């Protein structure tokens with residue numbers, strides 16, 4: 001294989017990844033990102049711009065958020081393309097500096113039916129916690145259609161996360177009681193830093209203004225509650241933090257949209273060892289992250305959905321941002 005062919009293959013793979021993002025992730029959620037992703041997939045100059053970046057920095061969410069942060073939100077493909085081609089160097093530098101640390105507290109709506117059924121109180125350890133917003137499931141409100149739950153503490157107005165559920169979903173009757181909580185992250189997001197908060201906000205997709213409002217409400221709560229965040233790598237530093245979890249609580253280790261950031265061998269190693277540090281391991285990830293768990297779900301599941309699992313058993317298909325939950329009966 002010549003280097004030229006290698007580059008063409010790499011470009012074709014990247015183009016396919018952007019087409020997949022448009023079809024599976026953006027469609028029905030962000031018309032602008034769907035249009036931009038389709039545009040990138042068909043544009044060799046922008047694909048070459050991306051190929052000059054390290055592989056983990058080529059993803060759509062990073063490109064679109066960095067471009068919006070630098071150039072403002074475009075009104076469509078033409079303006080986006082013009083901006084990117086005119087500011088290549090600055091955009092390249094920004095994409096190297098930033099990473100996709102989207103913190104989506106709405107994912108608590110998917111976790112809650114599992115958390116609420118466990119013996120209380122809980123010790124919660126989140127792996128890949130970003131700003132720690134998913135560590136505060138007891139501080140938010142939830143609207144499951146048939147059932148609504150609301151945090152008793154009203155000193156800061158809680159966001160209410162809507163979550164459409166199927167009939168099999170065990171809608172929680174009470175919020176969990178949390179005795180201990182902490183998060184581990186490669187680069188914890190400091191919400192006292194205005195630039196870091198602005199980046200978190202830019203990571204919310206452009207049309208999703210309700211999501212942005214709820215993110216800001218969750219940030220207000222985190223500013224008061226200050227969940228503990230520890231800098232560390234899930235491949236090396238989990239044991240130390242896990243050993244701090246109190247034994248008189250149900251020890252839960254969970255992660256959402258994180259294990260995709262490490263390779264398949266490291267994921268398998270994580271899955272093998274994690275249950276020795278806790279009573280319950282909750283994974284909320286794309287199904288390809290743990291193919292063995294996905295195989296146990298029986299069917300491939302709806303396109304673009306996450307698979308929610310506890311101790312390796314599939315429980316539900318979940319919207320990646322927590323907007324719906326289809327319990328596997």
Ligand SMILES: C[S@@+](CC[C@H](N)C(=O)[O-])C[C@H]1O[C@@H](n2cnc3c(N)ncnc32)[C@H](O)[C@@H]1O
Pocket residue numbers: 100101102103104105107127128129130131134184185186187232233234235255256257258261262
């Ligand atoms: C997409 S964000 C998800 C954040 C949060 N779990 C949520 O669902 O809102 C992924 C997070 O995982 C963190 N991360 C990636 N690789 C990691 C690693 N090896 N160890 C610890 N954290 C990691 C990133 O820094 C980032 O904050």
